[in-house]
Every structure is written in C-alpha cells, then in structure tokens.
Amino acid sequence: MRRCDDRFVKVLPGVRKGSLINSHRILGMKTLASIKCPKCAGPVTFDTGTKLVKCSYCDSQIFIDRSGAGFYYAVPFMVSEADAIGLFKRWAAGSTRAKDLDKRAEVAGANKQYFPVYMFKRDVKGREEVLIEPAGSTTLPGLHELKVPAGDLKIFDATFDTSGAELINPDIEMLSYMDSLPGEAKEQALVYFPIWRLDYVFEQKRYEVVIDASTGEVFSANFPARSSTSYMIVAIIGFLAFAFEGILALSSLMTAVTLMVLTVLGIFAISFYVARRL
Numbered sequence: 001m002r003r004c005d006d007r008f009v010k011v012l013p014g015v016r017k018g019s020l021i022n023s024h025r026i027l028g029m030k031t032l033a034s035i036k037c038p039k040c041a042g043p044v045t046f047d048t049g050t051k052l053v054k055c056s057y058c059d060s061q062i063f064i065d066r067s068g069a070g071f072y073y074a075v076p077f078m079v080s081e082a083d084a085i086g087l088f089k090r091w092a093a094g095s096t097r098a099k100d101l102d103k104r105a106e107v108a109g110a111n112k113q114y115f116p117v118y119m120f121k122r123d124v125k126g127r128e129e130v131l132i133e134p135a136g137s138t139t140l141p142g143l144h145e146l147k148v149p150a151g152d153l154k155i156f157d158a159t160f161d162t163s164g165a166e167l168i169n170p171d172i173e174m175l176s177y178m179d180s181l182p183g184e185a186k187e188q189a190l191v192y193f194p195i196w197r198l199d200y201v202f203e204q205k206r207y208e209v210v211i212d213a214s215t216g217e218v219f220s221a222n223f224p225a226r227s228s229t230s231y232m233i234v235a236i237i238g239f240l241a242f243a244f245e246g247i248l249a250l251s252s253l254m255t256a257v258t259l260m261v262l263t264v265l266g267i268f269a270i271s272f273y274v275a276r277r278l
C-alpha cells in the first residue's frame, strides 16, 4: 500500500484512477478537497466531512470515502407493498411458524426503504468475488446476507426514481471493512438496496420482518414459533404405554403385543391430529 501526500487519503490498489482525492486546503473551518467525477471526469470540490456529493457537470451522485470516490448505485424495487404483504403471508404459513400466523398476524406497518450497503469487488487469486456489507448500522435481520443482482444495478443520480422510498444514510466507514476483505481491491461502490420493513402484531406482541424487494426473500430474526408442547405430551404418553406393555409382556405376551400395535396406531393418529390442528 502506498500513501499519497494527502494525509486524509490512503491510496488503495484497484481504486479507479482519477477517483482519488488529489488536493485539499483549509478554508475557514472546512477542509475542502477535490476529485474527478468517476463518470464524466469533471472536477468536483467537496467538504471532507461529507460522504455524498453531486457532480455539478453530469449530476451523478458520488460516494466518497477515505479510500476514494466511487459510484453510487441503486437496485430498483421489484416488489410492491401488496406483493410484500403477500410474501409475508406465504412465509407466515410455513410449518415452523405459530399455527394460523398467516391469518392471525396483523400487519401494523409497511416501510419502504433504501438501505445502504457496500459492494466490494475483489480479485481473489484471479477470480472476481463480490462481497456485500452493510453501510448503515442495523439490528434488522438479513441485511448481512443480501445478494446484489449484478444486472439490476442502476447508477444513482438525479434522474433515478426512488419511488418514494426512505433513504437510510450510511454511517459505517467503508474503510472499516477494507482490511478484513480477501484478495485485492478491484472496485467498491455504495449500493442502495430496496427493502420492505413490515411490522406485525401477534397475540399482543410486535414483530418485524424484512423483505428483500429485489428477490422477494423474507428475513426474520424472531417470530412466533409453533409450540412443541403437544408433541412432547404425545411422546411421553407413548413412552409410558410402551413401558407398561413391556412389563405386561413378561406375563401375557399376546395381550402385550396386541396393545403395542394399538399404541403405535394410536400415536400415529394423535400425531396426525396435532400436526393438523394444534
């Protein structure tokens, strides 16, 4: 890693030429620097305290980190609010979810958001790897597992339609990830990722799910799970019945075998009922 004379900037291998901050001066309280726009190469002057700057020549939004300047992308929303609720209902009907969660959960709010993530393109032993890391601090589930669909990236500039989604500001430095990434840097960018955040209420408790509005995948950290108590009771009854029949077999084998067959059939029937009804 070489260092340029600017003490604010670490020059990283693979950062696009011309995208580096090449000067800075003190003007009053502000430290100004300039870069070349990665799209049109026009000079862009900015305050080093800011991360986002707009090119006055081509209107591109440029993302600036201490590692340099990069493009700013967004993935379009492919999932409408109605689709998001439909995906949630389908997910809620899954077998590990509480019984009738799909029917009894009340959707309390749907927030359309653009969540910022960093996209790192790395050269790992001659192979390109794309890594996604959150650029905003969050406790929301799934945001560490997002997959950015390469073909769907759109340059985020003045003409990009955010379709009413709330933009979440990045508050994690790109540089904080750079040291722990594999391989060599090829390119890095900030990507606005489309999500729906759904709040729902089930038995007076509030839960939250995140829906990837590009692929429709549903992420949830905790949710009302199907109770396993009824299965436990069936298992205990079965165990006690077999224990009793085992003792009975010592005196009356035929009666015990008949009872064991009935116990197995009975347990199958009860388990089936529990699976369907409870």
Ligand SMILES: [Zn+2]
Residues within 6 Å of the ligand: 037, 038, 039, 040, 041, 042, 055, 056, 057, 058, 059, 060
């Ligand atoms: Zn430009």
